Amino acid sequence: MIGITMKKAFSIAAISAGTILGAQSVNAEVTKPNIVIIFADDMGYGDVSGLNENSKIQTPNIDRLVNEGMVFTDAHTSSSVSTPSRYSLMTGRYSWRTWLKSRVLNGYQRALIPPDRVTLPSMLRENGYRTAMIGKWHLGMNMATDGSVSEAMDIKIPQTAIDFRGRITGGPADVGFDTFYGLSASLDFPPYVFINQDRFEQVPLKYYDNWKIDKSNTFGREGYADANLVAQDAMPRLTRKTVEYIENYDDDKPFFLYMPLTAPHTPIAPNSRFIGQSGLNAYGDFCLEVDDTVGQVLDALDRSGLSEETIVIFSSDNGCSNAANIPQMEKRGHYPSYIYRGSKADIWEGGHRVPMLVRWPDVVKPGGESDAMIGLVDVLATFADMVDYDLADNAGEDSESFMQALRGMRLKSERKGIINHTVFGYFAIRTKDWKLIFCPGSGGWTAPKDNQARELGLPEMQLYHIATDPGEKSNIIDKHPDKVKELTELITKYVEDGRSTSGEIQKNDTSNDWEQLVWMSSEANNE
Template identity: 45%
Template sequence: MKKLRIVFVACFALVNFLSIAQENKPNIVIIYTDDQGVGDVGALNPNAKFNTPNMDKIANEGIIFTDGHSSDAVCTPSRYSLLTGRYSWRTSLKKNVLHADGPCLIEKDRMTIASLLQENGYNTAMIGKWHLQMEFEGEKGKGRDWSKPFTDGPIEKGFDYYFGIAASMNYGILTYLENDKVLEAPSMYTKKKMDVTPRTYRMTPPYQQDNAKGYVEVAPSFNDELVLETLANRAVSYINDVDKEKPFFLYLPLTSPHLPHCTHPDFQGKSNCGNYGDFMQETDYRVGQVLDALKQNGLEENTLVIFSSDNGAESNYAYQRDTYQHYSCMDFKGGKRDIYEGGHRVPFLMRWPKVIKAGTKVDEPVCQTDYLATIAEIIDVALPDNAAEDSYSLLSVMKNPNKKLKRQLINHSFTGHFAIREGKWKLNMLRGSGGSLKPVIIEPKKGEALYELYDLENDPGETNNLYFKYPKVVKKLKSKISKIIANGRSTKGKPQPYVKGNWEQVSWMSLD
């Protein structure tokens, strides 16, 4: 009997220990905006022409990474990298973005933040825009069967629950999806309506019955102005209703401020920066709804909130700059799609009151690939060699901003061109932006610089090419980026396989 009592006490103690350990795991919320420049947060840009009190709250009550980057200058590759901790150019996607319908870019059995947390006792949910492709039954305009489940979507990548839309609204399949179901058949067609609002477009009705060039599939009741509200309300409901006995992970990729600028009527005309400013103020309000839900449920203290954007501001940033004196890209060169800093320098904020001291700033270069390793360290899980190959844990600098990371960072453009960053140095492996819709790539003449080398500490606007002045720096960085690509990883560990293929953007190295 005494032995049984000892066994019972031991079992009870183990269960109690595991329960306490589970309680100490933080909830994790990643809020991911779409095409938001680093200057589109008031806490980062005191001269912003619209208000972002809720984004500012995350910044002021947590940590600002002043040198934070998306892994790419466009949508799909950045989303892949955020979820997997791996640069997307290691996959078959060497440039550009994917569509709404097709095989998912995240490979079968590849670890994601969601699958890692799901396997370690978390409830996991995604609410928002996917844009990594999923497969629907049938082909556009050829008798789709919307009643059948779609495959290769978020549920198969580690999420217990999914609600959202397939891709950017100009890419089509405009209807809401839940888990693996289409909630309303996209039985009609629409295209960009360029005359609805100045300097932008809308996907608003009227819709038409027949398919035509440039048209995308849309559900009859779909309303672009209500998407942000719908996603935020779902996120709030999830936080309110989720089983509080387990920690949860919520990935909330919003659709704004990506075109179309389809601001909810309640926010139209409310800013000092036209349609863009109105849309950003609505975005901030939706962020506030999520923060309020955490507070009302008593979850603030031990919830890590991460806020960032998939790339820099869309090219209409120039209109906002010239018309309203609002600088979405601050003084950085370029914007979305570009290899220059404006293409991938983004808001990079975290709040976790239990761990992060309010008002903290870190000036080290960091990347969204780093989220997976950071989360793995937080929950005390070792990563295998074939996961998170380009992910560095940020937990040490979250606790102590004076720590040094000592890492290289790879930037990547719309056209698939590269840059490498180490400390203050940035080497662009081309001359030109490598990013505009009609790429401006300068072919060097004999005796001209092959690449562009910048000292970002003294020249953050990338105006003075130091290629000839520091040939040893050029040689060193060229060697390092070649090694990072060839090893299939930038972190320590065994070299990993990657998709090589016909890769013209890395002509300076051999892939054999």
Template identity: 40%
Template sequence: MHLNLLKLFLLLAPLMVGCTTQPKAPNIIYILADDMGYGDIKALNANSQIPTPNLDQLVNEGIAFTDAHSNSAVCTPTRYGTLTGQYAFRSRLKSGVLVGHEPALIEPNTSTVASLLKAANYQTACVGKWHLGLNWAKKDTMQPLFHGGNLWDIFHTENVNYAARVSGGPCDLGFDYSFIIPASLDIAPYVYLENDQATAAVNRQVPFYKDESARGIWYRRGDVAEDFDHTTVLQTLTQKALDFIANRNEEQPFFLYFPLTSPHTPWFPSEEFAGKSQAGVYGDFVAMTDDVVGQIMQSLDNAGIADNTLIIFTSDNGSHWLPSDVEQFNHRANGPFSGMKSDVWEGGHRVPMIARWPEAIKAGVRSNTQVSSTDLMATCAELTGQSTPESACDSYSFLAALTGKESAQNDDKVMVHHSVNGTFAIRKGDWKLIDAKGSGGWSLPEGKCTDSPDQQLYNMHTDSSEQHNLYNEYPEIVKELNVLLETYKTGNEAR
């Protein structure tokens, strides 16, 4: 009798162990393109004039969200929302973006995706464009950081101590390692910061630069470090990301936040990519961006960790692609959507979002689940068995949609959109209300709208290109959405 019980235990023991063993946590790589549109990717837009074989592969091997949004139509607020899980209009930044010498936007002790994952034993790294402000040290603490002038045109900040460590950056917000540039590639200061310390002396200035051969080849004047070359920044950042993956601690999962500098201006595709696209220099830079994604994918294959690595690729807002560019190149960078970067119209914030995780995500899936960039925090919390931080009040997990355990449930989904000038829009289910006559951005400034209704209402299921304003036809929906929007603006919405 006892012998039979022992045999039964030995037979069941492996199964019992299997039931209690937790699956290994996936590595997470979040690649954030800069000013790249939904229509740039060939697999999402058959008429794209740009070859994107690596992103096409991601689409084919994972899931593509067709109704994904950046929480803002410009970069700084989107980055804030991505890392904190809350809309940036809840911070001090109510419109626009930061420039290179402005103080840190994320308050000390704020929970970030990095701090959340670090608590789950992840290695965390940030490589790329920061653009969330930094607390620069002063040479003379009794004097201001700079004297007068337009923040966008500070030529030389004599009181900035570039040799000192900056605070308020990635390493103060949960990242174990960081290698960043402070802002966009066209905003000074032009300096690499590794673990919040400049990698070279900043002792010279560059003048305003513009190449007349294409509209996107320019950058502002300002301080520049000895080791900084605008034309090779994307390559430098890519190598740092590859080095992090290669030198990771194999005993821990890792989180790599990889915000690219491309294809934002200045457009500097390397010689290898010149003429790769049929969409001019911008298209060539997008093709180079696609190659960066390919290098990351190849590094995972080389390390033998591709199967249990979740890669998410998205963009911080829509492309800054003008109507004249569409006419010249027959390329719609923002796909079928109205507007562009800056706008509260869809082209400003409807972005590509692609995810691959071979161990958990089925290949070749298209999902119409509504997703916002603020949702990364809650998704990572659920993935690691943690609670979403209370401060991440605008973050909702889309893990079930990622892994195919739940179909789209969009009827009650609420998202708030925000434009460069601070214009609001709110989306609930299929309905979108814009609190303006125009685009809220550069496409159609408010002053140019004369005979339009005060607001815009669109049914996004039947009119995602926003051609038919239904404001006068559905007053009850307008009223409901205005009340709901006001609760978000005042912070009184129920979670």
């Protein structure tokens, strides 16, 4: 058996009725498990058939994790778009504490994670793991240039200045991953070239013009590409590399394998064998390909005899994108956000409430369910808890372990709320029962957008009682001024303290005066 014996056993307490449905006792020593995280790109909560009884997309392989593991029904990404969500997963910290206050990075922008920050892979590597990443990074890289550009930290480097033969720094290989194979960003952001460790696999031989896109490729923005790469081949390539990693693994150390997919994000380009199979649209077909990839990874673990000693997590970086033609799917009876309002980029639940499935044989009882409110920002602290590692005060400032929930106990949280963020940088704070939103509309792409909401005369803020109104249909901002005050004070504290968990106060990477902190600006103006 691959793995190192842990110093302490996991003793599982009795479950708390009504919160966790199912947990399994473990009173003996267990080994450090392998860890596989499969991270879908723009896949909604309602796109998993095991979570949506009316789903028109059938996902039998992902449903295996629903049936064989635990479902977190109130799990959230820190943002409703890619880069900030991935930053929080990797660092246990909200991305708006960095210089990235809104939107996402492109494929050429500089590294968002500094080399001295504790990350999920660096923490696990320090605790005896081999670490590997296969897939989409989207957290910036410092690409070699010809010396003609500025070194400003967030500069959008001209593609013509890139030295594609040079070494890449600041990417996965420099923040804790022993091995990396993948892409700098989405397949709608150039460069469309795979990276092996810290070098481009190919020197680009083709330039795609934005106005003359090769429709057989469906890349979304003009830029350099591997002349032999087509978008439809990306998922099969990443899947094949992942399966090979698992089947060829031969080390006494346990492994952490992070697999952030390129699907079902744009370009919505399912492989030919999935086209038309969902009976819904191309996005539905692409979700089937995601499901097939999950099945291949699970089968590889089975064939290698590793399933019983491997934690498998499946989740998504945010909700379904409007590029998937959501109105068309809804007309056909499929709701990618399930019962929740909004979608990718938005502040409403559909933007950031995501599938969160955890299979951990002998610890998580099959068919378990938790209604604990957690964030993917909490993964770092959870695995630190698992390996008995104490995070320093300047690491994982927004991460809190949900290991209690995995062990079958009621999650006792010292943190009073979690923060969500939109593509344009607007905020919301959630407690278990309440949600306060600091913009008048979606804060993103769904109508009413903020300018439309103002034209309609809607309030500048929104308050929802999520416990009774999970669909965020009734804004009761005027009825509960005390709750608005309470939640405003809480989010202000979280911003100013540089953390939302217990520990020594930290500093954000910038001063606390950026434009989306609208309530703090209002408070200052009223003093």
